[in-house]
Amino acid sequence: MKRNNRRSLQARLAVLPHIVKELQRIDKAVPLNEQAGIKTLALDRDNDPVLVPMDDHQPQKKLGHSLEQFPHKNLISLLKFLRSTVGKDGKTGSVFTRLKPKEMGYHEYLDYWLCACGNFEKLEGFNACDSEGNLVSPVPKASFCRCERCGRVIKVSSHTIVGINLNPIRGRF
Numbered sequence: 001m002k003r004n005n006r007r008s009l010q011a012r013l014a015v016l017p018h019i020v021k022e023l024q025r026i027d028k029a030v031p032l033n034e035q036a037g038i039k040t041l042a043l044d045r046d047n048d049p050v051l052v053p054m055d056d057h058q059p060q061k062k063l064g065h066s067l068e069q070f071p072h073k074n075l076i077s078l079l080k081f082l083r084s085t086v087g088k089d090g091k092t093g094s095v096f097t098r099l100k101p102k103e104m105g106y107h108e109y110l111d112y113w114l115c116a117c118g119n120f121e122k123l124e125g126f127n128a129c130d131s132e133g134n135l136v137s138p139v140p141k142a143s144f145c146r147c148e149r150c151g152r153v154i155k156v157s158s159h160t161i162v163g164i165n166l167n168p169i170r171g172r173f
């Protein structure tokens with residue numbers, strides 16, 4: 001196998017655990033309408049993602065064994081699709097939506113920056129996050145933070161609201 005192919009296969013393999021995590025969250029088979037001949041993507045008993053064919057007589061194929069058919073960018077779009085899919089608990093996964101950048105309000109009397117929802121440091125406060133609103137361990141100089149009340153994502157250096165993520169991945173604290 002050529003070096004490039006191997007590297008690209010590794011990149012695809014790296015996406016798999018994230019797909020497993022989303023399928024566990026969704027907790028049901030997900031229809032894959034765009035894939036010819038495939039009915040759903042589901043987890044088998046070993047928690048491996050499997051492609052369930054339209055034709056019941058055809059065997060299920062493990063996604064991990066079918067990566068040759070999935071270019072890296074298709075796997076990434078599959079992951080994004082899964083993250084926006086509502087699970088049994090009625091929630092989607094982590095979806096970041098960019099908003100038109102807007103500076104936070106500053107409350108002179110309280111001496112605090114306010115989120116558009118009215119939240120500020122002494123109420124529900126803000127947590128350190130990445131540029132897509134997924135929470136990260138608090139660091140002294142986080143570049144982004146997320147409003148704990150409404151999910152808006154704020155660029156810390158300029159106090160600018162840049163997006164919103166209602167159901168972020170909560171990293172280890």
Ligand SMILES: [Zn+2]
Pocket residue numbers: 115116117118119147148149150151152
């Ligand atoms: Zn807010």
